[in-house]
Amino acid sequence: MAMAVFRREGRRLLPSITARPIAATPSPLSSDREEGPLGVRSISTQVVRNRMKSVKNIQKITKAMKMVAASKLRAVQGRAENSRGLWQPFTALLGDNPSIDVKKSVVVTLSSDKGLCGGINSTVVKVSRALYKLNAGPEKDVKFVIVGEKAKAIMFRDSKNDISLTVTELNKNPLNYAQVSVLADDILKNVEFDALRIVYNKFHSVVAFLPTVATVLSPEIIEKESEVGGKLGELDSYEIEGGETKGEILQNLAEFQFSCVMFNAVLENACSEMGARMSAMDSSSRNAGEMLDRLTLTYNRTRQASITTELIEIISGASALEAAK
Numbered sequence: 001m002a003m004a005v006f007r008r009e010g011r012r013l014l015p016s017i018t019a020r021p022i023a024a025t026p027s028p029l030s031s032d033r034e035e036g037p038l039g040v041r042s043i044s045t046q047v048v049r050n051r052m053k054s055v056k057n058i059q060k061i062t063k064a065m066k067m068v069a070a071s072k073l074r075a076v077q078g079r080a081e082n083s084r085g086l087w088q089p090f091t092a093l094l095g096d097n098p099s100i101d102v103k104k105s106v107v108v109t110l111s112s113d114k115g116l117c118g119g120i121n122s123t124v125v126k127v128s129r130a131l132y133k134l135n136a137g138p139e140k141d142v143k144f145v146i147v148g149e150k151a152k153a154i155m156f157r158d159s160k161n162d163i164s165l166t167v168t169e170l171n172k173n174p175l176n177y178a179q180v181s182v183l184a185d186d187i188l189k190n191v192e193f194d195a196l197r198i199v200y201n202k203f204h205s206v207v208a209f210l211p212t213v214a215t216v217l218s219p220e221i222i223e224k225e226s227e228v229g230g231k232l233g234e235l236d237s238y239e240i241e242g243g244e245t246k247g248e249i250l251q252n253l254a255e256f257q258f259s260c261v262m263f264n265a266v267l268e269n270a271c272s273e274m275g276a277r278m279s280a281m282d283s284s285s286r287n288a289g290e291m292l293d294r295l296t297l298t299y300n301r302t303r304q305a306s307i308t309t310e311l312i313e314i315i316s317g318a319s320a321l322e323a324a325k
Helices: 002-016 045-094 120-135 149-155 177-190 219-228 246-324
Strands: 104-110 141-147 163-167 195-205 208-217
Touching: 045 246, 104 120, 104 149, 104 246, 120 141, 120 149, 120 195, 120 208, 120 246, 141 149, 163 177, 177 246, 195 246, 208 219, 208 246, 219 246
Parallel strands: 104 141, 104 195, 141 163
Antiparallel strands: 195 208
């Protein structure tokens, strides 16, 4: 009778009792353990294999990007060198005075739309900010025109109110003079300036580029500097003939000069971008190779340690059996 009551009470209380799951304790001799903290020798061989596979895939991507950048560089480098002959006559005629003091300055910053190209974008941003500090003042107005997604992302953080115009995806199509002249015309229509300062990276070689500032003055400032004997080129040595006035000729020259300087600057910056990307991807490929060598060594050591441990276990077990007999 008492046993029957006990069984009934046990069935009544059984649903309220929850069994705790017993966590499986991994064997210390297992060769496929999960990865421990950094520096622990008992790293899983499967984890190392997965890491080696990912590093190999990254190395393939960086090598492919280097080849693509080299191909694009060859296509743009010749055009950039030929475009240097466009703005050099304007420099000889109108001069290039980056230190001129004016009331309205516009800094045109040229950068890339994509990353993975070293420090070319941060370099032009630093130069642009330095120009802003040099030309800003109580009665002076300095604005930015940003060309490229990377400089836009950096400058929007602290200079959003000083940006007059932004242009992105300029390099989406092959660059030509007509495309850049339309861009230059849009800039001239949307900003008021006494001096335009174009900041870009001048291409020297695959591993060398120089941050450069080109200055384009407005026709009014050119005429004013010519009257007071400022630093100009050979403009005063020419005589104006025909029905056009000097102001109209200077207006046309300033617009054409800006489009030519912009065309050369965009091509030079594109060459610098491709060269910097080649160098960055080459360094990344070498680093991936070195990491792969270290991972291979770690994998071999881990595998050898696992095999040695298994052999010790087998020999110890055989010795124990012999001793038991």
